[in-house]
Amino acid sequence: MISTSTTVPATRRVLAAELPGLIGAQVTLQGWLHRRRGLKSVVFLVLRDRSGLAQAVFTGPGAMAAAARHPEETVLQVTGTVTGNPQAPGGAELTSPSVTALSGPAEPPPFDLYRPTVAASLPTVLDHAPVALRHPVLRAPHVISAASVAGFRAALDGLGFTEIHTPKIVASATESGAGVFAVDWFGDRAYLAQSPQFFKQAMVGVFERVYEVGPVFRAEPHDTARHLAQYTSLDAELGFVADHRDVMAVLRDVLAGMTDAVRRRAGDACALLGAEVPDVPERIPEIHFTRAQDLLAAHTGDDPRGEPDLAPAHERWLSEWALREHGSEFLFVTGYPMAKRPFYTHPDPASPAHSNSFDLLFRGLELVTGGQRLHRHEDYLAALAGRGEPPAPYTGYLATFRHGMPPHGGFAIGLERWTSRLIGAANIRTATLFPRDLHRLTP
Amino acid sequence: MISTSTTVPATRRVLAAELPGLIGAQVTLQGWLHRRRGLKSVVFLVLRDRSGLAQAVFTGPGAMAAAARHPEETVLQVTGTVTGNPQAPGGAELTSPSVTALSGPAEPPPFDLYRPTVAASLPTVLDHAPVALRHPVLRAPHVISAASVAGFRAALDGLGFTEIHTPKIVASATESGAGVFAVDWFGDRAYLAQSPQFFKQAMVGVFERVYEVGPVFRAEPHDTARHLAQYTSLDAELGFVADHRDVMAVLRDVLAGMTDAVRRRAGDACALLGAEVPDVPERIPEIHFTRAQDLLAAHTGDDPRGEPDLAPAHERWLSEWALREHGSEFLFVTGYPMAKRPFYTHPDPASPAHSNSFDLLFRGLELVTGGQRLHRHEDYLAALAGRGEPPAPYTGYLATFRHGMPPHGGFAIGLERWTSRLIGAANIRTATLFPRDLHRLTP
The missing domain is CATH 2.40.50.140 (Nucleic acid-binding proteins)
Structure with missing residues (x-):
């Protein structure tokens, strides 16, 4: 022997x-x-x-x-x-x-890393991230994140997508919504990109199907458990869709790829955190915004009909409904009113006050936003005019649509939000190695 | 039938x-x-x-x-x-x-996309990137880039590395070298990260082996064919190395993974551009800095001995030498003088004026820089003192090394530089979807 x-x-x-x-x-x-x-x-x-x-x-x-x-x-x-x-x-x-x-004698960390959990407040943990993250429980979310991103890419690679890298510094702050960070650009003023939206749409004209994994920046003045000033956006965009449902089908496959990769590559991390990886149904249930409001009116004390958006409590109720009725932890809500979606959103041809867009709810919270975009130059001009916005700041973006663009759409998943939900974290910072927010610029 | x-x-x-x-x-x-x-x-x-x-x-x-x-x-x-x-x-x-x-009638692009090449100057092409990149010849470099990144990740995933995402906004401009961009951070001053160096080292303490693919920012006031203000850095860092040679062995495997992926996933793009994918030898030849200088003194008109760095012409000569003597398009030059390397560089214990660092030359140009880093807290303090730099701006970075860090090292590959070299591009902007430089902030 x-x-x-x-x-x-x-x-x-x-x-x-x-x-x-x-x-x-x-x-x-x-x-x-x-x-x-x-x-x-x-x-x-x-x-x-x-x-x-x-x-x-x-x-x-x-x-x-x-x-x-x-x-x-x-x-x-x-x-x-x-x-x-x-x-x-x-x-x-x-x-x-x-x-x-192999090293010098270590100084004691500010908390014992050998105990089952770290006995320190979240701010203390974040202040000492390089050492705190060595704790297996604090490290585990990031193993799950890495697996999720690998699954995202593998799913899209398998569907013929091309990975792109787009500028994070842009000339104008054109996407509405959260605030932007200003950059001193060789003496001029520039801005940090809030999303790769305009770039990924333009690249549909080149590659048809693209994705990007990269940082996005939101000058978010709110100090909450859900907001970060920098997060990792998992963006995808694809051309030659019939409507938003083709986008939803790709998102479904992406989620299946992400959960498969988490199970395969981060099983120990999930076990350590007691995180249950959700099953992604072959077809994720979907409900139209107006029907969702009808259901809420019929079954909850509220009557949200006429409101242009869903309240957090409504998202929670709908998530529970989807689990109860369809056995799914995921639910697509489609047809949000155009008034609450960005100007590039494609309307529902059969009901133009509603959009060919969707939110994906997961365990009570919105996880992904996406939809079909406008693709005709004249539709962009009309959409901006309808909102009283001059087209000038969008000249570069709009030029793409002068030269022939197919019907297309896409979505964006916030990586830290995904991981937080998956592990049931109370604060999104638990799923961020070195969070950046209103009060935190170090370490 | x-x-x-x-x-x-x-x-x-x-x-x-x-x-x-x-x-x-x-x-x-x-x-x-x-x-x-x-x-x-x-x-x-x-x-x-x-x-x-x-x-x-x-x-x-x-x-x-x-x-x-x-x-x-x-x-x-x-x-x-x-x-x-x-x-x-x-x-x-x-x-x-x-x-x-499926679209409205397209307006004619500023150049004919159906001709074998685009008859326009590079600035014109870049001004109209969303349309210009549709040309198969202008699109091809980005297919090669995407394949290269996929190969980079696959190689490192196979070696037990974990992918990380680190902050692109930092509190102080501590890495010497190129200039930094200032950001208005909720009324305070912050900076765009020039590299994930400090973060990736800290994460060796957590994951042992990490990589990141992400944007880095250099406020580069030179308008050259080689410099970009934002580029994509392929960073890797690993712990428990004996010295820089363990880092070089990983880099060799990464290059093999990248070239394999390019052959497999971007063969048509390479053929279209006439790009020859290099063979990565089982063992990339290496030469010590002092021996390289001796060779140059003996075989060229120059005598660079005593100089602290290699001139571009010397890098070209050494690349040709490696191809002639070793049949390799890659050459490691090791042992650069400590004076020309960053303060965190590990010296050669046998010859402390030289470093345990390397450059990788590829087809006449430096493609990758890497090496072993210091890992003991007291060595960092001594290194900074030796350079007359106060340790205060590095407090957060240095704290990591107080608490036990293994011998480690790593490297960074500039994605656009890699692709440019591979396709023989005269300008790095050919390998960048939407370049950012001193004069270009759009589209």
Whole structure:
């Protein structure tokens, strides 16, 4: 029988999660000292690496003293023999270990990282993000985010989309809504882009189907649990659609791709956070805005008919209704009144006061907004005139539509909002590595 | 025998590239009218879609008049019978077609998009980017870019890296080098990030191995063919390295992943541009800075010994040397003098005036810069003191290193620079959808 110890040279680093498959081998672990526990005749060092935790057991006065010297969070290299032990994490630990420090002795973090949760307020955690995020529970949302983005891209790559990178600095603050940040552009005034909307539409004329994953900026003067001044927008736009339903079908496939990737690549992170990954139905249920209002009038104390938008309480009720009636955690609400949508929104030809647009509700909140856009130059001029807006600031944007553009539409998913909802976070900052807001510009 | 015409419903859109496999079928194409040619008894409409070109042949006075009505770049839907014709693009064309416009009649673009190349200066092309990029030759670099980024990510995903998204707005302009753009941050002054360097290093403490694909901003006052004010940086950083050679090994695999993806996903674009995708050797040759200088002194008219950096002509000579001596279009130059590298660069322990850093030369130009970074808090303090810089502006960055950081390093690839080199572009703007520079803030 070949000893497994011959297959892993002592100098090659193995990861904590590999130990159970290497019983009997002499191996080297490298990682952070997550926890040190000294008993009378034994010192346990628990190392943390990107795969998880592993324990090394030091006995004898010399080894124990060498192990006990290192403060928690010091980066260590530990070489020893992998030994089965049902009590150890993963059922294996290192015995007869020797230890070397790869960093200087770590200063204690402002909170203990080895406890099950970090006992500190969110502002304190955010102030110390580079260290706080080492805690497995605070790290997990970002593993889920990374998996989600991978799923987003894989789904769209499979559908013939092309990835683009568009400018984040623009000449005019033309998209209405949230405020913009001004930039000193070689002595002139420019602005940070609030979305890649105009660029992605123009690129439908080039690639037909495009997506972008990138930062967007909102000078949001509200200090809430839901708003960030910079977030990551997952944008898609596609041409040759019949109407918004073709866009919704792509979004459905994207959500299926994202949830599949989360299950496959971030299962441990979800388990750690108790996050349940939703099933994406083959066909996500949809309800028209006016029918949604009728339902709310009939079944809740409110009568929202005549209102141009849904209140948060109404979105929650509709989400519960979709779960109850259709067994779906997702619900498309279509046909929002044109008055509440951007000027580039395509109206419903059969009912022009309503739009060929949608919101996707997920677990009680709006997660995605999208729809069909106008594609004829004269329709843009009429839409702007109808809102009393001069076309001049949009000259560059509108030029695209002079030269032949197909019916098209798209959507944008806020990555941090998606992850927050998925893990049930009380604050969107939990799903942001280094949040930027009214009060926070560091670290 | 089953007719293929039953397998494709007439209403389903097919792509131009699919026609040769659908001989005999009744199909619908949708795309831009690339070229219209009217002869005495026939009108040809060449449609362009994301897959390529396809031709429809209109005969008879009524059909010819209907076809001849549409100006080029109008978006059309054409339904007809797929008929083999060796003279047609791809060997098949649509006969007995009917045509409907999906857009309004297009205004003529400022240059003909159907000619083999666009007969306009680069500034004119850039002014009209949304239309100009529809030209297959101007579109192709961006297909190559998209493939390259996909390859970058796939390679790193396979090596256990985690994707991150870091702030593009920062509190202080701490990275030396190019200028920074100032942002009005709710009445305070902030800056656009010149690189994710500090963030990616901090995230090595959390994920060990991270990458980011995102915009970086350089307030570059030079108007050259090589500089952009915003570009896409492909950043990677990894912990638990022995030295910079572990970083170089990852970069080698990343380049192999990028070139594989370009071959696989952008072969047509490369062929159109005559771009030769380089082979990435199993081991990219490397040369130490001092040996490179010795070679240059021995074999060129120059004697650069004592200079702290390589001149562009020297980089070209070394690239040619690597191709001649090692058959490689890539060459690592290692050991650059510490004086020319950023303060966080790790010195060579055996020769502390030189660094554990590298440049990667590709076809005569520096493509990538990277290296090992300092990882001990006290080394950072000493490095800053040695440069006469106070540590105060770096407090947040330095805090990471108080709490245990492993030996680590990384690199950054400028996406537009990579694509430019690959296609042999004279100007980096050819590889940028909507360039931003000293003189250009639109479209």
